[in-house]
Amino acid sequence: MRVAVFSTHPFDRTFLAQANRGAGHELHFVDAKLSAQTLGAAQGCKGVCLFVSDVADAAIMKNLHAGGTRLLALRSAGFNNVDLAEADALGMTIARVPAYSPHAVAEHAVGLMLMLNRKLHRAHNRVREQNFALDGLLGFDMHAKVVGIVGVGKIGACVARIMLGFGCRVLAYDLVRDEELAGLGVEYVDLVRLLRESDVVTLHCPLTPQTRHLINAERLALMKPGVMIINTSRGAVIDTKALIAGLKRGHVGYVGLDVYEEEGDLFFRDLSEEVIQDDVFARLQTFPNVVVTAHQAFFTREALTNIAETTLDNITRFDREGRVAEANRVTLQRHAPRP
Ligand code: NAI
Numbered sequence: 001m002r003v004a005v006f007s008t009h010p011f012d013r014t015f016l017a018q019a020n021r022g023a024g025h026e027l028h029f030v031d032a033k034l035s036a037q038t039l040g041a042a043q044g045c046k047g048v049c050l051f052v053s054d055v056a057d058a059a060i061m062k063n064l065h066a067g068g069t070r071l072l073a074l075r076s077a078g079f080n081n082v083d084l085a086e087a088d089a090l091g092m093t094i095a096r097v098p099a100y101s102p103h104a105v106a107e108h109a110v111g112l113m114l115m116l117n118r119k120l121h122r123a124h125n126r127v128r129e130q131n132f133a134l135d136g137l138l139g140f141d142m143h144a145k146v147v148g149i150v151g152v153g154k155i156g157a158c159v160a161r162i163m164l165g166f167g168c169r170v171l172a173y174d175l176v177r178d179e180e181l182a183g184l185g186v187e188y189v190d191l192v193r194l195l196r197e198s199d200v201v202t203l204h205c206p207l208t209p210q211t212r213h214l215i216n217a218e219r220l221a222l223m224k225p226g227v228m229i230i231n232t233s234r235g236a237v238i239d240t241k242a243l244i245a246g247l248k249r250g251h252v253g254y255v256g257l258d259v260y261e262e263e264g265d266l267f268f269r270d271l272s273e274e275v276i277q278d279d280v281f282a283r284l285q286t287f288p289n290v291v292v293t294a295h296q297a298f299f300t301r302e303a304l305t306n307i308a309e310t311t312l313d314n315i316t317r318f319d320r321e322g323r324v325a326e327a328n329r330v331t332l333q334r335h336a337p338r339p
Helices: 010-020 058-066 084-090 102-118 120-128 154-165 179-184 191-197 217-222 240-249 279-284 301-321
Strands: 002-005 026-029 047-050 071-074 093-095 146-150 169-173 200-203 227-231 252-257 290-292
Touching: 010 026, 010 301, 047 301, 058 084, 071 301, 084 093, 093 301, 102 120, 102 154, 102 200, 102 227, 102 252, 102 290, 102 301, 146 154, 146 191, 154 169, 154 179, 169 191, 191 217, 217 240, 240 252, 240 279
Parallel strands: 002 026, 002 047, 047 071, 071 093, 146 169, 146 200, 200 227, 227 252, 252 290
Antiparallel strands: none
8 A cells, every 4th residue: 555654754665564464454654744735645545654743634635535544543542633533524434543552651650750859860960060969859769659640541550650669659540440449549530639649640541631730839839849750642631831830839840742733743853953933842941850751751662663653554454455453543433532
């Protein structure tokens, strides 16, 4: 099948080309993001392969469909960047990679917690400048602290198990209860209680209309003074301006972000020679107690191998059978946000 692969980075080419060995699809790698200006590259391609930074809104979907596209193969678990109602209306199949390595994302979230707590980012710089003083680097034991997990699906469950291993008390908020985790000692509570009692709040729910700005000024005010907030889910789950206000007041003690509301204009590119125009992002960067990584939580060898293999499997199945494995199919009916 002819497939236009948008937002291709060198690592995508390597892993996708490897997974395509034997499958023999005609992959057209496009460096640019999918947009009204670049969608011409998909003309005549039955398949279009997208990453998290590609937005397939209704207008773009209509254009793709008119150009012959019938499958959108997402190289991600999240699908908030695709207009599912339009896909339904057009009869387009949306496939994703539901689980490529929840461990990769969970371990990165825990890495951010440790980095912020023990100030490893600052310690590294100090020692490189032969400053071996410890002042300002004081951390706290994770042991016996309360970690609140919002969205306890595949990734959240991995975080829960890791934090239980640290000897933390783990609180969970989700629309569904995982009895296995509850049996391990994870305490399911409502969101307000989780926010009030947690020393660390870590976000692992998808971005939906219900979770957009889930962490806003009002909910930040409920949190413990000095709280640590980790977000590896999607940027817009946090109202960034409210978060900055909380940091400035000193109420929010630490912030670790792998995602940012407006990351589409920044992440996955080298902008080191350019002036950043996003003042909100620039302000975030000024805090000593904020660490930002550029959507790299998924970025492990194991995850990239799984992403490439599942994506190629989705393409091959669609080519042969006109459908993808049910578990990988995204539909409005199945994935419509629950109240
Ligand atoms: P999942 O679907 O296994 O789990 C999501 C959980 O969130 C489910 O248990 C669901 O019931 C819960 N949830 C949904 N709406 C909720 C709400 N309103 N309030 C509370 N809980 C709610 O998804 P998975 O694989 O654990 O991934 C979670 C998110 O992580 C993805 O949607 C994606 O946005 C993000 N992600 C980020 C990556 C990165 O590199 N930073 C990589 C992969 C995923």
